[in-house]
Amino acid sequence: MNIGIICEFNPFHAGHKYLIDSVKKENCGIICCMSGNFVQRGEFAVYDKFKRAKAALKNGADLVIELPCEQSTLSAEGFAKSACSLLESTGITDKIAFGAETDDAERLIETANMLQRDDIKEKILFEMKSGVSYPAARREATGSEILDYPNNILGVEYIKATSLPVEVIKRIGKGHDTDDINYSASAIRKTLDENEISSLYNCEKAVLYKLRNMSRDDFARIADVTEGLENRIYEAAREAQSLDMLYDLIKSKRYTLSRIKRIVLRSFLSIEGSSTDAPYIRILGFNEKGREMLGEMKKKAQKPIVSRIGDCESSVLPCFERECKYTDIYNLGYKKPLPCGTEQRSQIVII
Numbered sequence: 001m002n003i004g005i006i007c008e009f010n011p012f013h014a015g016h017k018y019l020i021d022s023v024k025k026e027n028c029g030i031i032c033c034m035s036g037n038f039v040q041r042g043e044f045a046v047y048d049k050f051k052r053a054k055a056a057l058k059n060g061a062d063l064v065i066e067l068p069c070e071q072s073t074l075s076a077e078g079f080a081k082s083a084c085s086l087l088e089s090t091g092i093t094d095k096i097a098f099g100a101e102t103d104d105a106e107r108l109i110e111t112a113n114m115l116q117r118d119d120i121k122e123k124i125l126f127e128m129k130s131g132v133s134y135p136a137a138r139r140e141a142t143g144s145e146i147l148d149y150p151n152n153i154l155g156v157e158y159i160k161a162t163s164l165p166v167e168v169i170k171r172i173g174k175g176h177d178t179d180d181i182n183y184s185a186s187a188i189r190k191t192l193d194e195n196e197i198s199s200l201y202n203c204e205k206a207v208l209y210k211l212r213n214m215s216r217d218d219f220a221r222i223a224d225v226t227e228g229l230e231n232r233i234y235e236a237a238r239e240a241q242s243l244d245m246l247y248d249l250i251k252s253k254r255y256t257l258s259r260i261k262r263i264v265l266r267s268f269l270s271i272e273g274s275s276t277d278a279p280y281i282r283i284l285g286f287n288e289k290g291r292e293m294l295g296e297m298k299k300k301a302q303k304p305i306v307s308r309i310g311d312c313e314s315s316v317l318p319c320f321e322r323e324c325k326y327t328d329i330y331n332l333g334y335k336k337p338l339p340c341g342t343e344q345r346s347q348i349v350i351i
Contacts, residue, residue, distance in 0.1 A: 002029040004087035012055035015183040020060035023097040035072035037330040042261025046197040053284040063290035066282040080157030082276040091300025101149035103170035112159035198333035211237035223274035283307040285349030
């Protein structure tokens, strides 16, 4: 059996190791569908995708594939749909496993089914008319405390997005966004040497420059910009003197900080629309077990498999070339920027 894990590993920590160890049985392969150089919170990944893939392979993963930037920076729903679809397209994924604040799979499935009912969708729209955010409206409409926790929310979205069976592992440690340096990625990120990691804040003036040169119509073409939000962003971009000031000017009771950060990042990268369809399966790394899995995947995959630009057919080459451009921008996030072309010169990780 091959188990798919949707992840970011930003950075890899003991909780991720616990998840892999909990689901990996004898003769079981672990496929990690991992965000590339940009993550769902609307930020640069602290370490590049190949370093994070290597950490995963050293800690129990067998095969790591990339969730491209255009999909990894979508909302929870779009992120989940993209990643589940990519795992299913491998043709060898038998189950999806994830960590959550609860290990009650039935309650997560029940909540996922509830969110797909027409009456609940109508209630969510009604709640949003009062000016609250979509997550708050969804929580109020369902009355489910399951949706109070971020990993539960992602788990529900995975269940909605896939026809594959799921396995839920309860998170250990203090939880998401705490000071737990063993099990909280956000706590670990605060301890990292700023000279060794990539950060959007190192591109602060470039971001403000880009947004100041965008029109209201330009913003309207970015995913999650709805209901006139483009006007609020346009005015904020003309006033903001820092990234944090920009976020503060845009966010509100209706628009969450994470949503705003994704919009700002996608605006900076010139990513329009909200496609959830990654056109190829990009291999980032594998071990000996993963090599066997890759051989099987080449026979069963529903999408082209690529590891470098030379593998790209004409139909998927434009997407790979855009990923190269995004990596060139990501390289500006280091204190000492890296040159262009690292994506084209990169080598997959083999353990």
